[in-house]
Amino acid sequence: MRTRRYGLHSARTRKPPVPRWRRPSGLLPPPPSPSHALPSAPRSTSRCQCLASHRSPATEHAAPASGAPLRTSPPLLPPPLRTAASSMAKIRSEVLSPFRSVRMFFYLAFMASGALGGLIALTRLLPALSDPARAAGAADTLKGLGIDVAAVSLFAFLYSRESRAKDAQVARLAREERLSRLKLRAGAGDVARPFALGELRGTARLVIVAGPGEFVAESFRRSQPLLRELAERAVLAVPFATDGNTPELRIDGGGDEDGVGDELARRSKRLWQLTPVYTTEWAQWLDDQKKLAGVPPDSPVYLSLRMDGRVRGSGVGYPPWQAFVAQLPPVKGMWSGLLDGMDGRVL
Template sequence: MALLSCNAACCAGPRCLATGATAQPTKKRLQIVGVDLLHRTRLREGVPPIFSLTFHHSVFPSSITRHFQQSSSSAPSHQARRGFSCRAAGNGTERRPEYSKDARARAEVLSPFRTVRQFFYIAFMASGGLGTLITLSKVAASLSGIDNGVPLESMLKDLGIDIAAVAVFAFLYSQDAKAKNAQLARLGREESLGNLRLELTNKQTVTASSLRGRARLIIVAGPPGHIEAVLESAKPFKDRLVERGCLVVPLVTEEAKGAKSSEAAASSEGALTESSSPSPPAEYKVNIETERRWKAAPLYTNEWRKWLEQQMELAKVGMGTPVYISLRLDGRVRASGLGIPPWPIIVAQLGPMTGSSFMDGFDGAV
């Protein structure tokens, strides 16, 4: 810092012609000038720039350190650049998955006592570990011939109890931590689902999360033939599905055989628009408003398929298997299964969105 003040004194600013006062340089300019002169001095002395970077990072503020890093990167020494690159690569660590505050808050709501349990687990492990150390010291003293007034058998029994307690509470803590990570991972997947986009039949584009509290998404996935069969089986329940806020999202997971172009593949998605869905029989005719409100088209289907593949991998279901996933009003997974959704059961378990019944608006059995 003496060198910095010396350079500050030598770098007085120009005098004002009107007042004769000396313009004082700013703090940032003083810092940069001092570092430049110190850097040149160390280069003349033969000190490698990588050593100067490590030394001055602990002395000077971060602003000077950043300027010094820029000066070191422009130095002609190939050895200095190579040393800096190796150090930067060596500091790399594996990144842990990051979850949003909403996901962590939801995890706390779903398991409110987990933090308390983990605290007591750690406290009991610490107590058992301390007891183990104390008992080990007594056993060692007894084996060396020092009489401490306690039988060796009793000390060994206490030692076994302490070790068993530590092992049990460590196992419970690890199981609770695994459950917490699995829950956070599930909530993270639900959040990623909420970021996926949908196109309603009125051409409005929305995210799945924006429909929470207003619609229960029922995602059906499979080949084009399966999608057509699912929509055909849901026709008798359209009115009751709309009353319960159900929104069917058909997702084609593979192209139909013999598809010649992307237009043909898009039309094979069924499904996704009113024009491509077959005309309902006379006994299942519904009004236009019901027809518009009961299904939506997934946008950016590759992202939808990626999310679905993660779900199927966790459930250990083969890729390409026709599945359905029913969501609650809050966006959580309510039920899932293979094949065609059980429409009669879904309609029976879910209450209407509006009405006078006590169970209206509830998500039913989970």
């Protein structure tokens, strides 16, 4: 029998095999002679194949050689989703209608309760109809089933109405967020820095006048008799010539001798000094608004914004400057800042 010895210093401890790269040079096979050497072309080809199989990700997207077919690879990152505006619109919708989510939750709860009651009544009604001995209580069971079905239908209608109102409000707020990101420039030159329309929230009531150059010029002429009153109400016009023929809108004349008149005169001269930047985005936003309102694409329109940047009125044709003067409160004195949300009903 073969005995095994255990110990750290056993004489019969088996040595581990020596790896190839640590073997003595005498055990290695002799190098091939030059006459038996392999040609260099196959060796370089195998090396190229090995390197090609371990290419880096950067070389995968390199331009192919001439004559080689173009190889397209999927993008490393998916395209960004447009969820920022919608999430902000949903938050604003929750702020404007804080109890809508509570109502929708109770509508769902009542629908579930009515559906459960109807299911229980249905399980009682089917045996009663099949068994004449239980037909006495079938009338009451059928009455309860009808009440449950009516309750489920009523709360389903209320829930769908709330859901449609929520979707419409979120869509309107999303359009207003898109409008607030459109760019403007104060003045006709390119020296002024462009800024977003949303930066004027709380400081001005904008009136967007969109149409051909003649329509913009006529709207400008109709507003001249009311420049002082419009300036008192912080109204600023944004002329947007859809045909590219932007007319020259220049207000001549000065104010009174006192300081208040000079300030109103300066504000009156700035009433038509806003210029849209990136007109393609402006045209796209206006086209979307016209499609939603069912207005022909070539119709001249106007949009009136409240002090908080929300749309308070719009229509086809010239802006009603006299109605703006009659409806909007002046921005001065003790009421300054308190009536910013009292500019009218939001469309």
